[in-house]
Amino acid sequence: xxxxxxxxxxxxxxxxxxxxxxxxxxxxxxxxxxxxxxxxxxxxxxxxxxxxxxxxxxxxxxxxxxxxxxxxxxxxxxxxxxxxxxxxxxxxxxxxxxxxxxxxxxxxxxxxxxxxxxxxxxxxxxxxxxxxxxxxxxxxxxxxxxxxxxxxxxxxxxxxxxxxxxxxxxxxxxxxxxxxxxxxxxxxxxxxxxxxxxxxxxxxxxxxxxxxxxxxxxxxxxxxxxxxxxxxxxxxxxxxxxxxxxxxxxxxxxxxxxxxxxxxxxxxxxxxxxxxxxxxxxxxxxxx
Numbered sequence: 459x460x461x462x463x464x465x466x467x468x469x470x471x472x473x474x475x476x477x478x479x480x481x482x483x484x485x486x487x488x489x490x491x492x493x494x495x496x497x498x499x500x501x502x503x504x505x506x507x508x509x510x511x512x513x514x515x516x517x518x519x520x521x522x523x524x525x526x527x528x529x530x531x532x533x534x535x536x537x538x539x540x541x542x543x544x545x546x547x548x549x550x551x552x553x554x555x556x557x558x559x560x561x562x563x564x565x566x567x568x569x570x571x572x573x574x575x576x577x578x579x580x581x582x583x584x585x586x587x588x589x590x591x592x593x594x595x596x597x598x599x600x601x602x603x604x605x606x607x608x609x610x611x612x613x614x615x616x617x618x619x620x621x622x623x624x625x626x627x628x629x630x631x632x633x634x635x636x637x638x639x640x641x642x643x644x645x646x647x648x649x650x651x652x653x654x655x656x657x658x659x660x661x662x663x664x665x666x667x668x669x670x671x672x673x674x675x676x677x678x679x680x681x682x683x684x685x686x687x688x689x690x691x692x693x694x695x696x697x698x699x700x701x702x703x704x705x706x707x708x709x710x711x712x713x714x715x716x717x718x719x720x721x722x723x724x725x726x727x728x729x730x731x732x733x734x735x736x737x738x739x740x741x742x743x744x745x746x
Contacts, residue, residue: 520539522546586683590674615681638746
């Protein structure tokens with residue numbers, strides 16, 4: 459099946475209008491950002507919304523700007539703008555690095571960071587990177603705006619902490635400390651480029667090379683992007699030589715709700731999570 463089920467199309471011109479439409483149609487409605495995840499899902503009829511609310515004509519949701527010690531990224535900012543942003547390359551190179559691995563140029567020109575994050579596909583790249591950077595996510599609903607920590611945002615497969623009548627409007631990234639390095643590494647599906655297993659790592663070192671902070675997230679291997687707490691604990695307080703990194707990476711699959719499909723068994727994904735963690739942490743340390 460390659461044709462979506464019948465739906466009614468709505469083109470919102472403001473966030474408030476999108477919220478009103480969500481309130482009106484409830485669970486029968488879906489928000490459309492870049493459409494690079496939702497439209498294929500609809501074509502396969504894995505999603506069959508009766509009402510599609512397009513955010514493409516809502517102004518003011520696509521930007522990258524420095525604000526109060528942080529960088530704010532509008533939810534409708536296309537991947538391509540993230541990929542070429544000098545500001546993000548300076549403070550958060552993991553974002554352009556990860557974005558460059560998404561799909562192909564056509565996908566990156568249309569797909570948006572907010573659309574990917576709100577979709578919460580367990581094999582997508584952005585959820586893991588956003589979680590590793592410990593972003594704050596700003597949602598707007600009928601009662602105003604609220605901020606959701608990335609650690610609280612990703613609930614499960616295609617499930618987030620967003621309420622049914624809320625719109626994700628912005629992602630905020632606190633500027634990192636000195637001597638912070640980051641990296642995103644994945645084993646991609648050759649056809650879709652989604653992650654069979656991937657790892658986003660952010661590491662901060664002190665002047666003597668001891669790890670003072672580590673944020674490590676596994677994507678693709680589990681039912682959602684998941685923090686690898688065991689890896690983080692094994693890194694902090696130590697000088698990160700090859701042996702220490704390898705030992706820490708051996709904990710990458712601990713606590714994961716591993717998935718299994720035609721692309722890999724649970725055992726395979728567990729092993730690949732460890733491999734990707736080792737590579738990502740080593741790259742982040744070399745850049746710190």
